[in-house]
Amino acid sequence: MKTSWRSASLVATAAAVMALTAACGQDSTPSAGSQNVGATAAAGDYGNSGTGNGAGAGNGYGADGQQAATGSKSAGRLAVSTNAGLGKVLTDSAGMTLYRFDQDTAEPPKSSCDGDCAKTWPPVPADDATAGAGIDKAMLGEVTRSDGTKQLTVAGWPAYRYAKDAQAGDTKGQGVGGKWYALAPNGKKATLADLPGLSVKKSDLGDIVVDHNGMTVYRFLKDKAWPKSVSHCTGACLEKWPAVAPVPASDTKGVQKKGLMGFTRPEGTKQMTVDCWPIYTFSGDKVPGDVNGQGVGGTWYAVSPDGKPVGAPAK
Structure with a gap:
């Protein structure tokens, strides 16, 4: 019926x-x-x-044409923070916001951010990432990038940081180019909606x-x-x-x-x-x-x- x-x-x-x-x-x-x-x-x-509100600049990755240093900082114990506009947001052990990219895929996990993109959006290494309070460890995984390194995935989605986030709690990467979004603890896009x-x-x-x-x-x-x-x-x-x-x-x-x-x-x-x-x-x-x-x-x-x-x- x-x-x-x-x-x-x-x-x-x-x-x-x-x-x-x-x-x-x-x-x-x-x-x-x-x-x-x-x-x-x-x-x-x-x-x-x-x-100055417009996101996405000269190189198309939201870095205003500036090359950010390639980051491979360990994620450590992941945590959940509460953002007034986005609700629950996934962060690394230092409180830096983690992001996902709409041009990636989760099934199967695949990163489409390489080269200059990866300098603006440093991939989060998978090696020592662990689940903190409020995070299901079964959600965490890894994907092998084109350069052979292992990147953290959350519910299959490759995780990144944003080069313009200067301190814990920053979410400057949210919505950049209409393709980058803060990660929720379940791997979805962080939102109150x-x-x-x-x-x-x-x-x-x-x-x-x-x-x-x-x-x-x-x-x-x-x-x-x-x-x-x-x-x-x-x-x-x-x-x-x-x-x-x-x-x-x-x-x-x-x-x-x-x-x-x-x-x-x-x-x-x-x-x-x-x-x-x-x-x-x-x-x-x-x-x-x-x-x-x-x-x-x-x-x-x-x-x-x-x-x-x-x-x-x-x-």
Whole structure:
């Protein structure tokens, strides 16, 4: 009975999405389990507000083109710290935040951060890492890197430190390039949010749409929604404004269902839309509730539940 109900539900959802797809002239439908995606191009001056909030710089790894010393400092006894914006965060024995990279894989464990990337994000050695209070030792493992060294993994995810974190408790690597996130003790991305793929949150801007991590979602006024969704944020722009990948309409709450679907971007990846408008997050937003992308360049605005750009000047 359960299997039949689920199948019927999926068929109904697919039919609804196909109808909406035809209305907006899209060529793809959302897929379940999608996560936010970012580009691999180095960041340029796209939407720089002059506040220094933009993450991801010249070399594309968030180090502003500076080469950080390669770190191989032992992890020691891992610990759990509590961060006001991120909840429980995994740290090494010195209290330094550990991170994971969206371009890695956990099944099987594989690191995609080598060369200059590994100088900005030093891999955490696996040799002496042990589980402290609140950490399941079964979560800890190791992966052999391309240079033959062993890197710590947490629930399969390779663990890193960030070169710009200067002292215990720093989380400057959170959200860099839309690909780097602090590790929770269970290997997931550290977050206070337990949210659907897209939902609505009250903020100083009013009701705005947030992603599954509770991060603010934005619209780019230079994009187009009709008769076919078109993104004009390409190449280096995506480093600062990662495209939100499609999520099923069933995995949303409070967001207008009309025009809620995915489309294919110029480079072939998939992106989510609200009211047929492409949506993004901002690499300068570090924790849920941040709205550092609001009004940047006079072209980027948070998204209301009906897909309108919040606070954008009237046409």
